[in-house]
Amino acid sequence: QKEVEQNSGPLSVPEGAIASLNCTYSDRGSQSFFWYRQYSGKSPELIMSIYSNGDKEDGRFTAQLNKASQYVSLLIRDSQPSDSATYLCAVDTGRRALTFGSGTRLQVQP
Amino acid sequence: DTGVSQDPRHKITKRGQNVTFRCDPISEHNRLYWYRQTLGQGPEFLTYFQNEAQLEKSRLLSDRFSAERPKGSFSTLEIQRTEQGDSAMYLCASSFPTDSYGYTFGSGTRLTVV
Numbered sequence: 001q002k003e004v005e006q007n008s009g010p011l012s013v014p015e016g017a018i019a020s021l022n023c024t025y026s027d028r029g030s031q032s033f034f035w036y037r038q039y040s041g042k043s044p045e046l047i048m049s050i051y052s053n054g055d056k057e058d059g060r061f062t063a064q065l066n067k068a069s070q071y072v073s074l075l076i077r078d079s080q081p082s083d084s085a086t087y088l089c090a091v092d093t094g095r096r097a098l099t100f101g102s103g104t105r106l107q108v109q110p
Numbered sequence: 111d112t113g114v115s116q117d118p119r120h121k122i123t124k125r126g127q128n129v130t131f132r133c134d135p136i137s138e139h140n141r142l143y144w145y146r147q148t149l150g151q152g153p154e155f156l157t158y159f160q161n162e163a164q165l166e167k168s169r170l171l172s173d174r175f176s177a178e179r180p181k182g183s184f185s186t187l188e189i190q191r192t193e194q195g196d197s198a199m200y201l202c203a204s205s206f207p208t209d210s211y212g213y214t215f216g217s218g219t220r221l222t223v224v
Contacts, residue, residue: 008150034212043201043215044153088152090212097143097166098213100152 003027004091006101014109019076021104023089026070032092033065033072038103039085048074079108112136114216116202122222123192130188131219135204142185143213144177145201146170153201159185160207192223 005024013019021035032051036044050056050063050072062075072091076083086103093099115134123129135142140161145153156175157167161182171177174192179185189196199220203213 004152006152032212043199043218046212046214049212090152097155097158099155100145102150102152 002101003093003099004089004101006087006089006104008102009105010107011104012107012109013079015079015081017079017108019079019083019106019108021074021076021087021089021106022071023073023101024071025089025091025099027091027093028067028070030067030070030091030093033063034090034092034098035061035063035072035074036088036090036100037085038088044088076106079106081108081110084108114202114204114214116200116216116219118219119217120220120222122224125194125223126191128188128190129192129221130186131200131202131221132184132186133202133216134184135202136214138206139204139214140182140207141205142179143203143205144185144187145203147199147201147218148197156187189221192221194223197221197223 003026035048037047038044048063050065056063060077064073086105088103089101090098117132143158144156147153155168157177159179174190177187199218201218202216205213
């Protein structure tokens, strides 16, 4: 079992819709959770962090964390073609460096 | 420029040659990380430093790989006797002395071994 699992996609949504990206992790001791956006050929860019159960909103982005179920999700409201990218989930297990999932590719159709 | 800087951006080398990459982290960050990313995969951890101390190395880091961070500032990653399987994007990131704030990545060095 991978430490951090994501559906590779692609997830295709129409412009203006809500995109929902999910991530599960295996280590119950994980403490901090991050979402990175990566455009093709570019490096990852931090867009959200979440540490406590519940929702955290930042503009069009909402991160959701459920530690009991060991999942974290990212919602993107009013999706734009510029949101088309790969979204990486990263988890801090407290042991060493962040562990990344393989990413979900999002395509927003105009 | 206050971001993480990596050099070179691209490197093409022949199999068996040695290559060295450089990373200059954000000056306030005392942690520095090296990751490797191949197409369709997320970044894989290689090693990290807190100041000049190399605190952990991944099993992925064979004895052909070595990293240094003299004086706790910039870091170098050297790959000796490169193999075609080493072709990847090598990403450097830096952070404050806790993972809780996430990392800032550099633009990466794309290595192609021919």
